[in-house]
Amino acid sequence: MTHSDQAAVVFDHVSKSFGANQVLRDVSFEVHAGTALCILGRSGTGKSVTLKLLVSLLKPDNGGIWVEQDEISRLGEHDLSRVRRKLGFLFQDAALFDSLTLYENLALPLRRLTNKSQQEINLSIDRVLRQVELGTDGNRMPSELSGGMRKRAGLARAIVLEPKILLADEPSSGLDCITASEIDELLLKQKAEHQTTLIVVTHDVHGARRVGDRFAVFDHGDLVAYGTADDIEGSSNQTARRLISER
Amino acid sequence: MTELFEFIGKVSLFGLRAITDAFRSPFEGGQIGRQIVDVGNKSLPLVIASGLALGTVMTFHTRSSMVSFGASADIPTIQSLAFFVEIGPLATALLLAGRVGSGIGAVLANMRATEQIDGLEALSIDAFKFLVVPRIVACVIALPILTLFMDFSGLAGGFFSEFLASKISLHLYLVRAFIDLDWANFIPPVMKTTVFGFIIGTVSSFLGYTTNEGAQGVGRAATNSVVASSLLIILADVVLIKCILFIFPDHAL
Numbered sequence: 001m002t003h004s005d006q007a008a009v010v011f012d013h014v015s016k017s018f019g020a021n022q023v024l025r026d027v028s029f030e031v032h033a034g035t036a037l038c039i040l041g042r043s044g045t046g047k048s049v050t051l052k053l054l055v056s057l058l059k060p061d062n063g064g065i066w067v068e069q070d071e072i073s074r075l076g077e078h079d080l081s082r083v084r085r086k087l088g089f090l091f092q093d094a095a096l097f098d099s100l101t102l103y104e105n106l107a108l109p110l111r112r113l114t115n116k117s118q119q120e121i122n123l124s125i126d127r128v129l130r131q132v133e134l135g136t137d138g139n140r141m142p143s144e145l146s147g148g149m150r151k152r153a154g155l156a157r158a159i160v161l162e163p164k165i166l167l168a169d170e171p172s173s174g175l176d177c178i179t180a181s182e183i184d185e186l187l188l189k190q191k192a193e194h195q196t197t198l199i200v201v202t203h204d205v206h207g208a209r210r211v212g213d214r215f216a217v218f219d220h221g222d223l224v225a226y227g228t229a230d231d232i233e234g235s236s237n238q239t240a241r242r243l244i245s246e247r
Numbered sequence: 248m249t250e251l252f253e254f255i256g257k258v259s260l261f262g263l264r265a266i267t268d269a270f271r272s273p274f275e276g277g278q279i280g281r282q283i284v285d286v287g288n289k290s291l292p293l294v295i296a297s298g299l300a301l302g303t304v305m306t307f308h309t310r311s312s313m314v315s316f317g318a319s320a321d322i323p324t325i326q327s328l329a330f331f332v333e334i335g336p337l338a339t340a341l342l343l344a345g346r347v348g349s350g351i352g353a354v355l356a357n358m359r360a361t362e363q364i365d366g367l368e369a370l371s372i373d374a375f376k377f378l379v380v381p382r383i384v385a386c387v388i389a390l391p392i393l394t395l396f397m398d399f400s401g402l403a404g405g406f407f408s409e410f411l412a413s414k415i416s417l418h419l420y421l422v423r424a425f426i427d428l429d430w431a432n433f434i435p436p437v438m439k440t441t442v443f444g445f446i447i448g449t450v451s452s453f454l455g456y457t458t459n460e461g462a463q464g465v466g467r468a469a470t471n472s473v474v475a476s477s478l479l480i481i482l483a484d485v486v487l488i489k490c491i492l493f494i495f496p497d498h499a500l
Contacts, residue, residue, distance in 0.1 A: 055369045081371040095366035097358075109370045112273070161370075 007066070008033040008165055008197040009054060014063035016049055023049050025221040026063070031214075033164070036191055036198035038212030040205065040243050045218040047201040048092070051167045054199070055087050056080055067165065085113060088163035088196075092170045094154030096142040102129070102153050103138035106160045113161065124160060132156045132186060148179035155186055165197040166190060172204045180204060184211050205244060217243055257457075262449040265383045268376045275381045282385030286347050290393060297342055298397040301334060302326065302404025310412060322409055323402075323423035330401035331428060336436045337484055339397040340443035343390060344476035348451040351382050352472030355455025356465040364456070379456055383448030390444030391437050435491040442487060443480050450476045 009031040016024040023046040031037045039047045052058045053065055056072050065072050070083045096105050106125045110116055116124065129135050132152040137145070145153055151171060158166060168187060172180030184207045190196050202208050208215065215232050217225040217240040225232050225240035232244040306326060313319050355378060358364050367374040406420045451472035458464035 052365070057365050057368055084369065084371040087369070089366070089369040091362045091366055091369075093361055095362040097363055097366070098361075109372065113371055157366075157370075 006032045008068060009199065010064075010066040011050070011053075012064040012066070014053065014060045014065060016046070016053060016058065016060050022221050024053075024060075024218075027218075027221075027223045028063075029216055029223060029226050031197060031199060033197050034191070034195040035213040036187075036200065036211050037214050037216060038208035039199065039201045039216045039218065040203075040208060040240075041218035042239070042243075043203075046221050047218055048169050050218075051089070051169050051199065051201055054167060055084060055089055085161060086164045088158035088161065088166045090151070090154050090158040090166070090168040090171055092173060094142070094150040094157075096150065096153055096157065098142050101139050101141055102134065102145070102156075105142070105153070105157050106138075109157070109161055128156045128160045131159075131189075147174050148176075148182070151175060151179075151183055152186065155183065155190075159190055159196075162194065163196065165199065168198065168200045168202075170201055170203065172202060172207050177206075180207055181210075183207075187211055209244075215244065258450055258453050261379075261453045261457075262383075262445065264375065265380050265449060265452075268373075268380050269384055271376070273376075275377060278377060278381035279384050279388075282381045283389055285350075286343070286382075286385045287389035287392060290343060290346055290389070291396060293342060293346060294339055294393045294397050295400045297338060298330075298335070298400025299404040299407070301338060302330065302401035302406075303408045304404075305329065305334075305401070306405045306408035306412075310409070319413065320423060323405065323415075323420045324427050326405040327402055327424035327428050328432060330398045330405075331433050332436050333488075335394050335398040335401060336440045336443065337480070339394045340390065340440060340447065340480045340484075341477055343386070343393065343444075344447050344451075344480060345473050347386065348447045348472040348476040349469040351448065351451040352455040353465050353469040355379075355382075355452060356458040356468035359456065359458055360461045360465060375456070379452045382452050383445060386444035386448035387441050388444070390440040390447070394437055394440045431495040435495065439484070439487040439491070442483055446479045446483060447476045450479060 007030045011027050011029050014024055014027045015022070027050070029037075039050060041047050049058060053060055054067070054072070056075070059073050067083050067086060070079065072080065072083055075083060096102070097108070100108065103125060106128060107121055110121045110124060125138065126135070129138055132155055134149060134152055134156060137149065142150060142153065155171070158168075166187070171183045171187065175183065187198055187200065188211060191198050198211065200208065200211055209229060212229070214226070214228055216223055217232060217235075217237070219237070219239045224237040225235040229244060232240050235241055306322060309325060310319070310322060313322050313325070358378065364374045364378070367377060402424055406415075406417060409415050409420060454472045454475065455468045458468045460467065
């Protein structure tokens, strides 16, 4: 597959199985830099696997995955580390390190992956925590944070290295609609202010319509529809039409 | 049987990777220090209390037999040899397999279930080197030190018990305790606890780190860590004793 110069992420005929269970089947799509793609679909259709393949936590059985100009599934340890620094990952349950304070959670990647001085690290953490409205919570342990705060803390850790591409796995799951929309606002703010490419896996169609420029709909491991909201609404696939029109 | 050999093979490769990673930069000094505190400091009260109790009880049991043979003067010698050569290393390792092994298994399995390990990898941080290597190194360093505490606590318990029975002085007890003990009775058994520490760290880390069963896997990893570590420690003890006797044939009891 040839991909355009402005592509931040390209999936090229990707398949992935776990034993006999085929999770993704010959999936191809492209995400342009600075745009937001929302991945929709029923549970167990390979949405989260798509994100884990993208950050090389899983390897595809077939096909290629490009992050900018790098084919991520073929990279060695050093190059993979370089490419991963372009990516931020907001996990479904935030995946904060529960033995570290919020400040230490954010300081860990900065200390290990950058040459910043302690003062610069403190400034970066302070800026990011204020950005997600947790400016006074740096000394709290993850267990002391509410669900919404944990999500925002997870987002803070995902963006602290200033990634070009931000992956978010169910950013609104388990949150009330007001908190969920606050998380969406933060994602949009990140995209607008830093031209970050967003790839968001979600069940929240309302939130997806607010955040997404384009949508990919998965069903039983197949990419059944891809395009703008209007494209999906006019899709020949019934599951895609139902999903995008849910309110 | 195939599964057993597969398990041993996987654990061996896991341990081998930990050894090679331990000598590769970046060195996780801070993490190792934190783990030594966790493994060592927090286990110290348990080890000392167990040593005192074991030492006291052992003297209770041996005293009547020794007196009937007119060998009560040898009680401190037997106590020290028993503790330094076998009881101290083995009891410490089994205690640590329970306290530390279950903890390591549960913590790592929980980190896997809650995607914290994926989180580290996604941040380009080598999760194996950051989480597993420090725990194994901490076990290897802490076990010999804790064994010494167990040995001397056992002697203290033995002295307490003997003092109540015969009013023996501390000086005389210590002279008799160490009269037949030489370095060959002391150093190899303490050194073999580094192997026990490696077993505890490696097996429990393997079971926690590689679990993929969500919350259910946390409990299973903790339980299996204790069972597998304890079993392997006892098996390794047999092999290591044979090795020690082969190297120091004149010092068999």
